[in-house]
Amino acid sequence: MKPTKYDALKLENQLCFPLYAAAKEVVRRYKPFLDPLGLTYTQYITMMVMWEHKELTVSQIGEYVHLDTGTLTPMLKKMESNGLIFRQRGRKDERETIVSITPEGKALRKQAIEVPAKISSCVNLTLDEALQLKSLLEKIII
Amino acid sequence: MKPTKYDALKLENQLCFPLYAAAKEVVRRYKPFLDPLGLTYTQYITMMVMWEHKELTVSQIGEYVHLDTGTLTPMLKKMESNGLIFRQRGRKDERETIVSITPEGKALRKQAIEVPAKISSCVNLTLDEALQLKSLLEKIII
DNA sequence: TAAAATTTAATTGCATACGACTAAAAATAT
């Protein structure tokens, strides 16, 4: 094939497209394992943070999961109505909303424990490749 | 730190989260370069395909960009109203919608030619790392 | 050929994403 000045604009020559496609693909592969837990992928990563920290402000959650309040507020309300967390205004600083994990939220951890192993077995990478990939991705995120 | 059976559920031990975060980050970095062209990232990758093929059915576009009709139909209508493409039912097979590029759509390619170089200069990877990353990502997508 | 199955887009409903804006509270400056 004759190279042209437009080669850089071909989908197959992009780095970012495989990244975009792989991310969506992985979220899709989580779905069958998360559906039984009643979690979406975004709710799942939020629960991971809550399992570790028990109590965080909205913006602290946002820093961990890289999401802003426009995404988090409606999702946290949903998770609250599903009984996983509860939200209350900060006593000391009434600007912030403190998100805390409920007993039901805590209990879900036991079921979620199976998920990571199930996922790694359906992502076709060796442990070595996975570590390599992770380190390359972290260079992008900074 | 003492390891626990829940370590696999920590966000920092995930492979998929950096993938998810990096993909969103890259789309964000495209925005300043795509805004002047009046394109979103999804529209941009669709235009890449249209620049190569001039005429495709909706599902053919979907195969290239990994999106289904639920996403594509509204977006293609938007792109049509923006003058980049036009849509018409197939003459031979009236089930399919043929998407064709307009002269304005073609003309946009000249401006878009600058985008890939601008992006690579703000993704902090060497050429070698980028190729390595791409090959790892393609193993995930299959 | 008529009925059944398949293919193709479109539609609908739900869940993100994010930028821009608003409102309230707290921190800072004058």
Added chain:
DNA sequence: ATATTTTTAGTCGTATGCAATTAAATTTTA
């Protein structure tokens, strides 16, 4: 102490994303 600035969530508008359903056209089957 008051005015200004900053911080923090929440809201709104636009754009994805995808599963499930629908509808129309085509192909296959009986």
